Amino acid sequence: MSTATARFADARRNPWVTFTIRRVGRLMTSLALLVTASFAMIHLVPGDPVRAALGLSASPELVEAREHALGLDRSLPDQFLHFLTGLFQGDLGESIGTQMPVADVIADRLPSTMQIAAIAFATTIVVAIPLGMAAGILTRHGRRRRLELTFVGSTGMVAVFPEFLIAVGLVALFGVQLDWFPVALKEGPASYVLPVLALAIGPVAALSRIVRVETLRVLDEDYMRTARAKRLPTRILYLRHALPNLLTSSLTLGGLMLAGLLTGTVLVENVFAWPGLGMTMVQAITQKDYPLVQGVVLVYGTIALLINFLVDVLVAVADPNSTIRES
Template identity: 60%
Template sequence: MTSVTEKPLARAGVPRPRPPVADILSGALDNPWLRFALRRLGRFLVSLWVLVTASFLMIHLIPGDPVRGALGPTAPVELVEERRRALGLDDPLWDQYADYLRHCLTGDFGVSMVTGLPVSEVIGDRLPGSVELALVAFALVLLVAVPLGVVMAVLTRGGRRRGGELAFTSTSVCLAAIPEFLLAVGLVYLFAVRLPWFPVAGQDGPASYVLPVLALAVGPAAVMARIVRVELLSVLDREYIRTARAKRLPDRLVYARHALPNALTATLTLAGLTLTTMVAGTVIVENVFAWPGLGVTIVQSIVQKDYPMVQGVVLVYGAGVLLVNLLVDTLMAMLDPRSTIRES
């Protein structure tokens, strides 16, 4: 009966009834990729809201009057009151919070208490320096750590070359244990004071990148090289690697096509954590080398008690870390689609 009645309707040009919206949504949510994307995006938005809320409460949890602390004890009362009204600190707390959220959505982080300049303008001027320094150091970590870990895994596979394994492990542990501040000071003393090969401060030409990039990259490169070696050694013991060798495939094909892609999934996760750590590490390194970035800005703002500037920089750093984690999770899902199914 159904086919008899549908054919005249189709010939008459009458459209068939569409499935309900609930059925469409239910079918879409059956897609593991869509569920994964919605879940990750939800976590990102919730984390971002927590970050914004924490930065807002920061200025209200500080003991005393933040405006008085920023302007100093000798500032006139009229100036303090005017600045408080300009910042909206006399409004009810919920009104301040709603206003803060609204301005954050538009990229307006307020005005500096010390200089009177817009915080977003200062961040826009200083952010490229920090991002550039972190990305150059991260690229150096990948270019050094991944090949070094692969070479050491190949050389020490099966318990061979115990001396080389011990030397590599000991050296990488020592380098990873050195704090960034101490390493930066040591590099300045050795390569800028004792041996004046590189400039000690500022951003002026390619030579000025060498010392701060090394201070940021040495420790993470040592850690990542060890992880790459351990992961590749684990992969080389798998059954499919033995099968590839039994087919008499050349070693370069075994490593390039079968071993390395499977070992790099864990390395990618570590790379994301490394990048977020290096972004935070730029705060210390920039102050050692007087690098024109957000690290110098946030330290100066803390000393000067310029709380709107501190809030804006903290938001930018936190949002950057959350965004990096989101991108790493997405890349991991693309390289290993089984992870989206396991989480469903």
């Protein structure tokens, strides 16, 4: 066996190499399915999308010209090949309604969506982990039963509320009745408050419930009993010994919530007239601008897949033994 072959065989036996190959393979497969589904979407819509977007009064010549410009008069395999070629070149096609490149529209609107999603995610992590830990510590061994029931009941109820209902409630209370914050458009720091709260309140409730359960589990572990027997200060006991062991599950769920926060922006942005990708998508659906819808769906799906991939990697780094073994 040559030296190169031996090195390759040794590399394949490395669990990190196996883990990386499997995760990248899953990511590539998921991306391929997403691209195929986003392409098929425009062809599965009943009727003629160009005619639907231009209106029934549009002349046949105009419809034919727009179909030719969009490449919809080609064969299906040729359209798919053209679509893939455009993707590798950063070309997502052209909007039917505005005749602007879809990539330009997305590049203009995506930063606003990412801003409120990122702030909402940071808010969720900063609030939910201390809240869940405090609830677990205070209600351990059946203590403070009333507090436990209140926490579990209230967080369970809030966690299942749709984001747009929370958004409407925030608008009614803080925007209309109290007039504390602006309720529409992106105008200064104050305009971020209500959209971020609408996105973060549900995930805070859901994540804090998980953190509380994990806190109760961690506090009953043998190494925690040993740490308590050493009479370590409370700060060191919880922050140095308990918190790191909570982060693996919290990181996994938090990453999945970040993907959910991005999809939640679709409705929340329309409640607050936020100039982001979510409002653009709803407007494109209303106007039957299917190439724009296709591009937005592709971007949302790609971001969600990349987030899940990064979460897998971060969890593997935080807890390599169990993660690599399970992979």
